[in-house]
Amino acid sequence: xxxxxxxxxALVLLATIGYVQALSSTLQQLTNFGTNPTNVGMFYYRPTQxxxxxxxxxxxxxxxxxxxxxxxxxSLAQLADQHGFIVLYPNAPTAGGCWDVHSxxxxxxxxxxxxxxxxxxxxxxxTNWGVDASNVFATGTSSGAMMTNVLMGAYxxxxxxxSLYSGVPYACFQGAxxxxxxxxxxxxxxxxxxxxxxxxxxxxxxxxxxxxxxFWHGTVDTTLYPQNFWEEIxxxxxxxxxxxxPTSNLTNNPLPGYSRASFGDNVQGILAQxxxxxxxxxxxxxxxxxxxxxxxxxxxxxxxxxxxxxxxxTTAPxTTAPxTTAPxSTPPPTxxxxxxxxxxxxxxxxxxxxxxxxxxxxxxxCASPFTCTAVSPPYYYQCL
Ligand SMILES: *[C@@H]1O[C@H](CO)[C@@H](O)[C@H](O)[C@H]1NC(C)=O
Numbered sequence: 545x546x547x548x549x550x551x552x553x554a555l556v557l558l559a560t561i562g563y564v565q566a567l568s569s570t571l572q573q574l575t576n577f578g579t580n581p582t583n584v585g586m587f588y589y590r591p592t593q594x595x596x597x598x599x600x601x602x603x604x605x606x607x608x609x610x611x612x613x614x615x616x617x618x619s620l621a622q623l624a625d626q627h628g629f630i631v632l633y634p635n636a637p638t639a640g641g642c643w644d645v646h647s648x649x650x651x652x653x654x655x656x657x658x659x660x661x662x663x664x665x666x667x668x669x670x671t672n673w674g675v676d677a678s679n680v681f682a683t684g685t686s687s688g689a690m691m692t693n694v695l696m697g698a699y700x701x702x703x704x705x706x707s708l709y710s711g712v713p714y715a716c717f718q719g720a721x722x723x724x725x726x727x728x729x730x731x732x733x734x735x736x737x738x739x740x741x742x743x744x745x746x747x748x749x750x751x752x753x754x755x756x757x758x759f760w761h762g763t764v765d766t767t768l769y770p771q772n773f774w775e776e777i778x779x780x781x782x783x784x785x786x787x788x789x790p791t792s793n794l795t796n797n798p799l800p801g802y803s804r805a806s807f808g809d810n811v812q813g814i815l816a817q818x819x820x821x822x823x824x825x826x827x828x829x830x831x832x833x834x835x836x837x838x839x840x841x842x843x844x845x846x847x848x849x850x851x852x853x854x855x856x857x858t859t860a861p862x863t864t865a866p867x868t869t870a871p872x873s874t875p876p877p878t879x880x881x882x883x884x885x886x887x888x889x890x891x892x893x894x895x896x897x898x899x900x901x902x903x904x905x906x907x908x909x910c911a912s913p914f915t916c917t918a919v920s921p922p923y924y925y926q927c928l
Contacts, residue, residue, distance in 0.1 A: 568592040568625045571615045571633070577668035582644065584661030585635030587611040589621040593841035595628030599679035600669055601834070602632045602662060602695070604688030606822065607642040608917055608928065611635040619827045627831070628841035630675060634662050643691040646717040646724065653698045653747035658691065663699050678704065679845060681834045685709045686768070686822050690717065696755050697746035703755040707830040710761055710822035712772045713779045715742040730771025739775060740782030754783055756810035758833045762819030767901060773815060780811045798829055820906065893927045900925030
């Protein structure tokens with residue numbers, strides 16, 4: 545009886561603290577990984593138990609963030625333990641901690657810039673860790689979301705899919721300056737053809753398959769205005785040659801107030817009603833988009849036909865997951881920031897929420913223990 549009580553208490557305790565479950569490994573630094581013209585810093589999380597072969601996710605931080613902050617602020621490392629993939633956490637080399645998403649070099653295939661440093665680490669991981677070259681992915685928040693689009697455009701041969709939170713279209717910031725207010729405020733309006741041409745110019749002559757792209761955006765984002773969501777729809781539907789009219793649009797998905805619009809199998813835009821900058825990363829949703837939700841250490845991904853580079857909505861083949869695969873439904877432990885919804889009425893901005901900047905009118909005090917940090921002054925301040 546007594547031992548039963550003790551066991552029960554232990555189980556309750558376990559269930560309660562499950563999300564702080566220890567990782568199997570630690571964040572490590574990678575050096576000497578190849579061509580790195582801007583000196584991008586590189587860190588990685590490599591679980592002790594890997595899938596065979598392991599996929600790779602590149603996870604990129606917001607302005608003023610670091611590899612360490614993104615490692616701690618997202619649940620990707622816990623999910624890496626659970627699914628057996630490796631995570632690369634690049635660290636922006638500039639003082640402000642933003643990624644170069646504007647220079648011709650970074651926007652061009654093998655043209656230099658931050659993007660080439662990141663891709664060099666991916667290539668190094670493929671060669672030295674046996675990473676599955678056909679299952680390399682990118683995700684990021686804000687500046688990291690912009691960089692995800694840069695990688696999708698300039699390195700379509702390297703990445704299979706991207707999932708980006710509160711960014712701008714590929715090459716929206718192109719030009720001499722690191723910050724582009726016309727783009728950030730949603731006043732850079734181009735035709736689908738023009739946006740698509742920008743992507744195609746990232747790797748001239750490339751005719752192979754393109755990574756499928758999922759983008760998230762909040763409707764009250766005053767840092768990277770929500771018009772960027774609609775410009776991203778134009779861009780990626782043009783690249784894939786599909787209609788700008790959604791093939792489906794699921795409301796209250798995956799959260800109340802969010803809507804998930806699909807444009808065939810390769811483009812998906814999730815609009816988060818009432819959410820500002822940034823939409824909190826939903827790692828398990830991103831893993832679904834990457835096709836990694838059923839993967840387990842010691843197993844490989846079922847080989848699937850590569851997605852067609854253009855057009856016609858194709859029905860996904862029935863997934864023939866091996867019988868030993870865990871059901872995808874269980875929400876894994878997550879250290880993700882609390883999700884979304886409008887600023888709390890007590891006037892305190894939560895972790896990751898905006899707390900200042902041009903045009904911003906919401907709460908300027910951050911919930912403890914976070915501080916209002918100048919991320920991209922004078923445009924944007926965030927609780928970090
Ligand atoms: C999807 O539906 C929601 C709710 O009606 C709407 O706000 C959103 O604009 C739609 N998305 C697209 C891409 O049309």
